[in-house]
Amino acid sequence: MSASRIIKPLWKLVAAAAVALVLFVVIINGIKSPVDTPTSAYTAEFTDASGLRPNADVRIRGVKVGKVTAIDLSQNSDNVAVATVSFTLAADHHLTDKSKAAVKYANLSGVRYLDVSGADDSGAQVRDLGVDNTIPSFDITELFNGLQPVLQTLSPQEINEFSNNAVTLMQGDGSGLGPMLESINTLSRYTADRSKIISTLVTNMSRISETLGGKSPQIIEFLHDIERPVDSTL
Structure with a gap:
């Protein structure tokens, strides 16, 4: 076998390794340094922070503005x-003192991030948020x-839509109530x-509401309204 036939595949392997190394460095830098500007340190107390990990994103209105450093x-x-x-x-x-922090799902695989709302609003500036200002995991x-058994009759797309609507509602987003009720109507057609x-x-949402300490009023509204929208379609 000639040297050129050996060198050509070798160069391809080296090039692929170099690209992989660059991507690895970019990913690591993204994990460790989410923002290029100076940062300030804060803390927040949660009754439950399960699923949240160091290096998780901190976001304001969906934009990364920091990182979780320790739990x-x-x-x-x-x-x-x-x-x-x-x-x-x-x-x-x-x-x-009016800001809120919540542990939210980045995706349905379980990756979570810290969502901060009410940042930069009027009020006394603080460095720590107590449990009254946080929404647990x-x-x-x-x-x-x-x-x-019912979920097994749904398509993957329908399950993903149901899950996304549930996550939105359970994490206190008021826009999630209507879509969740529609998802339940769809779900109930298969039984x-x-x-x-x-x-x-x-029953399930009541249990989750208790673990959240009643901090998601959308859940309470859901429990009051769930029968009316579904029954109206009968």
Whole structure:
């Protein structure tokens, strides 16, 4: 075999390795340095921060403005066990006593991020948000307990739409109520016992609402309105 026939594949392998290395460096830099501007340090206390990890994004209105730097278990002033999340924000943003922080799903595979709302609003500037200003994490699989037989009749697209609408609603986005009710109407068409589906969903969402400490009023509104929109389609 000639040297040229050996060198040509070798150069392709080297080039592929170089491209992979560049992509690796870009990804690592993206994880460690989400913003190019100076940042300031903050903390927030959660009754549940499961699923959130160091280096997770911190976002304001969907835009990355910082990173989670650490998560530590501690006790607050009321001697309640909490997860203290340390994070950074771009220096041109600040928190006030009206700001809120929530653990949200970045995608349905379970990756989560810290969402900050009410940043830069009027109010006294603070460096720490207590549990009254945070919305804890929850396990989306709790919503599907008892619904597996019905979910098996849905297409992947319908399941993804149902899941996305559920995540939006359960994380306190008021725009998620209407789409979630529509998803439940679609879901209930695949079973002869609609009342059982509704009852299961109400039970599951009531349980999740309790874990959130009643901090998502959309859930309470959902529990009040769930029967009317579905029954109206009968």
